[in-house]
Amino acid sequence: MQTIGGGSAAARALLDSGVRAHAAGRAEEGIAAVDAALRIDPDFSEALSFAGFILQERGHGAGALRFYERALSLKADDATAWFNRGLLLMGARRLEDARESFARACALRAEVAGYHCNHGAALYELGRLGEAAAVYETALSLDPNLAQAELNLGNALMRLGRYTQARGAYLRAIRLRPDYALGFCGLGIVAKELGCFDEAMRAFDEALGLAPDSEEALSNRGCLHLLLGDFARGWEGYEYRWAKGRRPVPISPARFDLSDRESLAGRKILVVNDHGLGDTIQFFRYVVLLARMGADVTFAGPRKIWRLLSSSGVAATWRDEDDLAGEFDEVLAISSLPRACATRLETIPAPTPYLFAEAARIDFWRDRLQGQGKKIGLCWRGNVDFRVDPRRSIPPEAFLPLARLDRVRLINLQKGARGDDLPRELATRLENLSTDFDGGADAFLDTAAIMAHLDLVVTCDTSIAHLAGALGRPVWVALRQVAEWRWQNGRSDSPWYPSMRLFRCRDGEDWTALLDEMAVEISRQFSLGTMKKIS
Template sequence: MKSRPRKTRPGKTRPELSRPPADSELFLATLMADVRDGSLHVATQKIDARRDIIDAHPFASYLAGLIRVAKGEEERAIAHFGRAIALSPEHAQALYGRAVALQKCGRARDALADYEASLRLDPANVEGWFNYGEALIALQRHSDACDAWTRVLALAPGHAAALGNRALALHALGRDAEAIADYDRAIALAGADKALLRNRAVSLARLARHEEALASFAQAFALDAAYLDAADGAAAALMALRRFDEAGALCDHVLSFAPDHGSALLTKGNALHELKRFEEALAVFDAALARAADDVRLATNRGMALFELGRFDEAHAAALAAIAIDASFALAWRCRGMTELRRAELDQALVSFDRALRLESADADVLCGRAIVLKELGRYDEALADFDRAIAIDPRHAEAKANKGSLLLLLGEFAEGWELFEHRWVQGDRPKAEIAYRWPEWRGEPLAGKSIVVLDEAGLGDALQFSRYAPLLAAAGARAAYHCRPSLARVMRGLGLNVEIVTAPPPDANYDCCVTICSLPRAFATRADTISGRPYLRAEPERVAHWRERLGDGGFKVGIAWHGSSHSRSDHTRAAPLSAFAPLSRIDGVRLVSLQKNFGAEQLRSAPAGMRVESLGADFDCGADAFVDTAAVIANLDLVVTIDTSIAHLAGALGQKVWIAIKHSPEWRWMLEREDTPWYDSARLFRQERRGDWDDVFSRMARELERAVHAARPAPAARSTR
């Protein structure tokens, strides 16, 4: 916070100092006349010429001190005041004058004793108490400064400057509600003062009264279009109110007349980042860094934008550049840790989060990131402890709650896990708890005779896994509809006629209640022993027949998928290279059939020598409907082998035999240690025994596949005896 500059000046004499002897009266009279005329240079010449008079009497020394202060010669003034005090130790004016001169020289600590002595002698000196408060605030003694300005206000209740300064001290003490009351009184006395309005807004913002803060910042900025502190505050308030478009527009206005204003550039980039316009945000940060290459905030936020764009190597380099600028900036270490987590460099990520935590021990975001790394390292108890610390610091921290929930689900603690999982991020990166639904949310109440719509969310795998609950809604007596993304509508019709599939509920749609698809397990109070692993989807018969003919007979047909979504936030540690599947291709009689679409399919061009993988052609699931052909192909296969991706859920939902390669610290739905899963009766899990080691996983799969192929071969015909 900034206060308005205040002039420090000696007050009126109380008590009156004694006059010098009569033979010096004429000299002093001419000296005072020079002061009245503004002839300070002449006055100082006379002081230098007649030191015999000046140094002989306290009044003369005091007057010389005043003249030196008026000329800005504080050090020489201190000597004159000191001479007056030596001659008359209890003269309040000389003590006060020296205190003011010392304070002007930046020697606030030395000034305190003189202020205190002066005010003991002259407790009614209003400006003395005021300047004493400013000396105390310069020494960060905010509580004592408050007391000094309270004395001012007791003597002069209408002292607006004392109210404004006391408010600053109260803000420093964290007493913002009291500070705002003082600002309001000061503004009522002094009128619409831009600094008072700006400082009032800062206290309002700290109390999260962002609408009021915005109005106060805007009023200050309206009084002075060059008052950029107020503009910065208004932009920050708009960001806090999640009015990101308006924040960006205000920054554009500021930049139109102050193109190098770093705060506006930073906030504009941050606003674009929040709007998920990451390319534009990156361009703003790059432009700003061209003007201020050593701004650690810009360098760090550039890394964050690159991270969101999935450009993790560049994001890591940006984080390192930010750390090189200022290694004490915790967010730069957090950015580095986030990128290392995405690059599966878990040990390095833990080091980065630890460093960030040493710099900001109460940062919930850092603790949450560290907990995620610990979870990936399989250090589950430590991860839970860090999630709990993050939530204790910020009880509204949705990411920490959702991640703790998924970890509890992984550990089989379903009751608390589902509750915390409700804090997952959905729809525009807002916590689920803050979404306003068109219809009341269903939480498990009786449904007989009611209508309910299931709302889509999350990834394709989630939709495939949890769509199992839609027929259960119908079985409970409800008229059930599933509002799914258009690409899934066709495959979801395999849920049966009791579930209406809609891709866009009409504006006048009127349901009794709604539920998001990933909230269905909680609403059904799902526990590990209540999950049905029976199939609930079916492929279209005509597509099954079509692909049966296309695939032909012969061989043990194994569909494979090795990579998930290309989305920048996807967990690429779940992916395995196509080459990891090579041991399967070496088994006699096995035909590998690629189920991979889009991202990752390019690896077919560089498959290991001798590894043959059949491609299903350009028309395989080439339309807008996802998984229609994939489901039909899977229905014709002997086995699906896949990493943890949507193909695994599709095969399990169809009831087709599927082997799933699971990373060392798996997704919550696969739980720990077990080779089966309650979610799909037809699934078998092959887990990494060592982090990142896919070779062992696929070697074990190859041995099991060889046994399966052998078991599937028809037994040789028995020879007849003659």
């Protein structure tokens, strides 16, 4: 005899007993009861689902997934099984499969706010931020007291650049949970983006008062100190910049006195790459300095950047970034070098150029770039991963003011750009150099040589800006009103790169107005005229 939901009366009684034992902390008794239920009825879907849950809880993901899928093949309307399957797949980073599972659970039990909250989390991880925000709002309409959903909504809105709305979500999360360290941390981040630096600092301090070991709060407060020019405190917080489990090496106590050559002579130092190529280029100046002072430096980083970095003439040993073997006096991440060297705003080592283009490539691109007109290289897009802040990128149509300048040649430095991605007026003015531009195993070799022939580089905040600065080439960087810490607050120059000029949006992210301003300044600096607009 089957009861509602499947399973004989005897099997259901055993399952109920097992569930109660598990909830009471008697795990082995609970497992035995579920096993007994499945011996009586191997097709009892709810027992299969609960067996999957137990396996999942114990870290046996593959077995748990088999149980869930068997249960769902027998009873496809089991919302709990779909939900637990979604949790399992999220943990395995099978994000699209997880999203589908949560969506099925939500369709079956639309009244459960927690199901929607997790569905939103899967959408968020997939980068579908607008959809995630809408799903979080659904969860909150069902349960206005769900602080986790408010926090998640704030995270999605923040990534979308809707800072004022994100601030409201974080404030609501904090009202619901006054001890919510993550809520205060999120509030600090959006307050910083809104230029409310005192509020941001208070929020990070509140977060750390609640959770003194919060790496998110420590790192974000550190970046705020750096943005405001307080490097002494900033570098300490910056040491917590990695997400948990992704720190390449432990925090190092290493300290280097750049004024004392004897203290560095012969010292064996392993420097490990820890961020993107822009950071590597920016901080490689310290590797050069340490080696020139007699340190025995080994650089562990991506092979594709070795050739460019070796143009510095540094006497270093090169190895892959995962190869940390050997005996060293010090092991530290490359972006920890400013802290180790006690760098302050006024002592940033900025001797440029410290990287150089290869002579043969300079000659090659000289022939390709012959002709009249001021040559301006353009780059408008960086890393598109939403976690890396793609909002530093600039819509290509914002560059139309530059396309209307007379006696200017616009050189495309944007690798992978296609003409059909661009407004026609820009596409017709933009010179695409070749299909194999920087197409080899080594990064930026062609770009560096091309920059040797350019009168100016205009770029968003990406590795192209760091490369031009390290080469000592004239470069203008277009920034949001509140930019990343390395560009400081409100400055038009960069203490890291003497050849760099910074332009900031006057109103949030009004890129068109900013590029208009840059076009006027280019015209003034190079004594240019303006072409008629192409209709």
